[in-house]
Amino acid sequence: MIETLISIFGKAITALSWLFEKISRPRIAGRRAPIDIFEQCGPGTSIERMKQVLGAPNKTSGNRFGYKFSDALVQVESEDGISISALGVVLPRKKWRTNFRVYPHPLNLILGKATLEDVLDEGAEIKWGSSSKEYILYMNTFYGFPGLYRGFTFGVIHAPFVSGADYRRDRHNGRLITNPKRIPLNWAAVSLSSEEAVLFDYWLFL
Secondary structure, eight states: OHHHHHHHHHHHHHHHHHHHHHHSOOOOOOOOOOTTHHHHSOTTOBHHHHHHHHOSOSEEETTEEEEEOSSOEEEEEOSSSSBOSEEEEEOSSOOTTOOEEOTTOTTOOEETTOBHHHHOOTTOOOEEEEOSSOEEEEEEEEESOTTOOEEEEEEEEEBTTBOOOOOOEETTTTEEOSOGGGOBOOEEEEESOSSSOOOOOGGGGO
């Protein structure tokens, strides 16, 4: 008797699952970003290679390409339309398994683990920016040797679909109050230019 009831119950569950699959609308499965994206699609990589590795971008705006992954938003810039001039990755939410090595930074920084303290060089200047839809803290540094310098931008971003770490600052004196060690980074970018910071363009992901 019990075996009969279990069999009937099992068939009912199977039938309901089949019915649900038939009447439910399909979803496009979200992909995770490649863990070695800074190595595979860093500055100098061809746009053709970028599309082979990442597929077609979700959105294009002029010389910028946006990729929406389930664990990261990836921003690619190209000055000549042929090769990548800058690559940026933002973590929309902090997840313990979402980590990206910021190649070729000499300290082997890991976006997803690194904090603001890890990138504060002596004399580094923290900058701030805000609009009606975003609030950012960032800094720009560069490493390399003549002919092969790379610019690195690190920051904490609050924007549509992106939630960074909370922190406090003295607005009057432009000074950070929160201990940098307690501020995890959620934005990292690498660029061929060592002069200008690479800022997040949330319009690519709306």
